Amino acid sequence: MKYEGVLTKMRTEFKDPIQYYLLFEDDFIHVNQLLNRKISIKFMRYQCLACGLDKKIFRQGLCYDDFYSKPQAGDWIMRPELSTAHLDVEDRDLDYEKKVQLQPHVVYLANSSNIKVGVTRKSQVPTRWIDQGAHEAIEFVEVPNRYLAGITEVALKEHIGDKTNWRKMLMNQIEDVDLKVFKNELKNYLPDEVHAFYKEEGEEVNINFPVLEYPEKLKSLNLEKTPTFEGLLKGIKGQYLIFDDHTVFNVRNSEGYVVTIEVLL
Structure with a gap:
C-alpha cells in the first residue's frame, strides 16, 4: 500500500x-x-x-x-495574552481574529513529562492534550476569550512551567502528581478578573496512547x-x-x- x-x-x-x-x-x-x-x-x-x-x-x-502575513500565524497564537480582538483591534485580519479569539477558551493543567499549564480553545478539548502527549489533564478555568486565558497563563507561569519535555514524554519518563492538588494550590494566583471563571468541579481526564x-x-x-x-x-x-x-x-x-x-x- x-x-x-x-x-x-x-x-x-x-x-x-x-x-x-x-x-x-x-x-x-x-x-x-x-x-x-x-x-x-x-x-x-x-x-x-x-x-x-x-x-x-x-x-x-x-x-x-x-x-509573516497570514492571521493564523500571528504572535497571539503562541502568546494568547497579546490577543486584541476583544478590544476591536486588528493584528492581521480582524474578522479571523474575532472568530478565533472571541470564543470560550480553557486554561488547563496537563502532565506529559511534568506538570504544565496551557491554553486552548474549548472546542479543542481534549485534542490539545492528546497532541501534547499528556497522559492526564484537568481544566482550570474557562473564560469567554483568548486574552483572559492568556493573562491567566502568564500569571500561573510564575509558579509552574508551560513547556513539555518532549524527550521525557516520548520515553514515558513521567512524574506521578495529583493535578487536583496543584489546581487547588494555584487557584490563589489567578488574576482578579478571572476568579469568577474558576472551574471548581471537573475530573482528571486520563489518556492512553497506542x-x-x-x-x-x-x-x-x-x-x-x-x-x-x-x-x-x-x-x-x-x-x-x-x-x-x-x-x-x-x-x-x-x-x-x-x-x-x-x-x-
Missing part, C-alpha cells in the same frame, strides 16, 4: 487507546493499523498550507512570506536531512511516530511536506 499527500497534524479520536489518522486530499491512513508494520516515508517536495506553492516551509506548515514499546534513547527524524526513512512502527504519542530503532518523527513539525508513505510489510 502506498499513499501520497501533504502532511498536516494527525487527527485524533478520543478512545482507549487514542486513534490516529493522517488525512490526505484523496485518501487517509488509520495510523494505528500500521503498528508493528514496516513503513517507509519519502520526502517529495514542499506545499505551503496557505498558498499551496512548492516553497520551503518556514514554520507551522507555512512558507516564509505567509508565516505505544507498544517506548524508546530508551531518541533519534529525531528530519526529512530535509534524511529524505527517505524506513522503520518498524512501535508507537504513536502526541504528534510523534515512534520506531523500533529509537527514531521519532514529529508529524506536526513536518506540516507542509509532501510525502509518500508505503507499507512494506
